[in-house]
Amino acid sequence: MYQILKAEQLADKIYLMDVKAPRVARSCQPGEFVIVRMDEKGERIPLTICDFDREQGIVTIVFQIVGASTLRMAGLKAGDAFQDFVGPLGQPSEFVKEDLAEVKGRRYLFVAGGVGTAPVYPQVKWMKEHGIDVDVIVGAKNKDLLILEKEMESVAGNLYVTTDDGSYGRHGMVTAVIEDLVKDQGKHYDVCVAIGPMIMMKFVCKLTKELGLPTIVSMNPIMVDGTGMCGACRLTVGDEVKFACVDGPEFDGHLVDFDEAMKRQQMYKTEEGRAMLKAMEGDTHHGGCGNCGD
Numbered sequence: 001m002y003q004i005l006k007a008e009q010l011a012d013k014i015y016l017m018d019v020k021a022p023r024v025a026r027s028c029q030p031g032e033f034v035i036v037r038m039d040e041k042g043e044r045i046p047l048t049i050c051d052f053d054r055e056q057g058i059v060t061i062v063f064q065i066v067g068a069s070t071l072r073m074a075g076l077k078a079g080d081a082f083q084d085f086v087g088p089l090g091q092p093s094e095f096v097k098e099d100l101a102e103v104k105g106r107r108y109l110f111v112a113g114g115v116g117t118a119p120v121y122p123q124v125k126w127m128k129e130h131g132i133d134v135d136v137i138v139g140a141k142n143k144d145l146l147i148l149e150k151e152m153e154s155v156a157g158n159l160y161v162t163t164d165d166g167s168y169g170r171h172g173m174v175t176a177v178i179e180d181l182v183k184d185q186g187k188h189y190d191v192c193v194a195i196g197p198m199i200m201m202k203f204v205c206k207l208t209k210e211l212g213l214p215t216i217v218s219m220n221p222i223m224v225d226g227t228g229m230c231g232a233c234r235l236t237v238g239d240e241v242k243f244a245c246v247d248g249p250e251f252d253g254h255l256v257d258f259d260e261a262m263k264r265q266q267m268y269k270t271e272e273g274r275a276m277l278k279a280m281e282g283d284t285h286h287g288g289c290g291n292c293g294d
């Protein structure tokens with residue numbers, strides 16, 4: 001069992017938990033994720049890692065209530081425990097595996113949208129720990145939905161906060177800030193990392209393509225079981241078929257077919273849609289989720 005040491009509500013429907021998981025904490029890297037399960041019958045929930053303390057053996061997760069399982073999870077308190085806390089899973093962020101001198105030679109722009117701020121935080125923290133100052137844009141619908149601002153401020157070189165309704169920081173979406181920094185202020189970046197809702201990543205990529213700014217995105221939102229079995233996270237990257245939970249979750253955003261991914265995400269929500277996907281995709285749909293008749 002994996003004990004919850006701290007459970008805190010960050011904003012409406014958004015929760016943070018510190019979980020005692022020494023083995024995961026010892027080896028996890030930015031970009032990776034874990035699968036949690038509340039009990040034997042519980043659904044497997046893939047969640048990005050928000051922070052980790054290797055010495056204390058603690059992993060921090062942040063999640064949003066999106067269905068019955070996450071609603072139940074939000075009811076857990078400090079002292080309760082998860083039955084399973086499996087990880088780290090997926091591939092770490094590219095820069096973790098690259099030559100440090102090369103990474104240090106680049107100008108990074110991180111773009112975090114809503115709950116996507118949680119997986120961006122350990123990446124920016126990694127940069128800070130390696131002596132790299134990066135620019136960070138954090139976008140939220142409004143002031144009340146902004147999360148981890150202080151934490152991000154302590155690790156970012158420059159932090160630009162924006163809200164869709166202008167209730168805090170700048171007024172507008174993250175794309176408006178990118179345009180301001182690059183087009184109006186003449187800032188130059190070599191890499192953009194954008195993590196947030198699918199629609200945000202799609203429009204950030206459309207803009208950064210025009211700007212000639214290579215962009216990495218995290219396709220976590222399309223994962224269902226996180227094990228490579230259900231086929232839900234199948235996506236097209238360039239001319240290749242990939243699975244977000246095994247090959248990702250991070251990909252070259254300029255090659256991701258967002259429209260297809262968002263359409264599949266909608267279809268996967270219904271039984272009829274899943275049956276349709278299985279008929280269309282055959283073996284490459286895996287079918288191991290148990291929902292497709294296999």
Ligand code: NAD
Nearest residue numbers: 113114115116139140141173174196197200203218220221
């Ligand atoms: P949200 O809808 O509040 O959006 C966050 C920000 O994204 C907005 O403030 C805005 O700046 C930007 N944005 C939204 N639509 C945009 C558009 N059309 N053009 C440009 N910018 C746009 O976000 P939320 O409710 O916190 O998001 C929840 C979603 O985030 C869930 O679907 C969840 O799956 C996903 N999520 C993704 C990751 C990931 O790894 N990619 C991690 C956690 C959560």
Ligand code: FES
Nearest residue numbers: 224226228231245
């Ligand atoms: Fe990747 Fe199920 S989430 S196959």
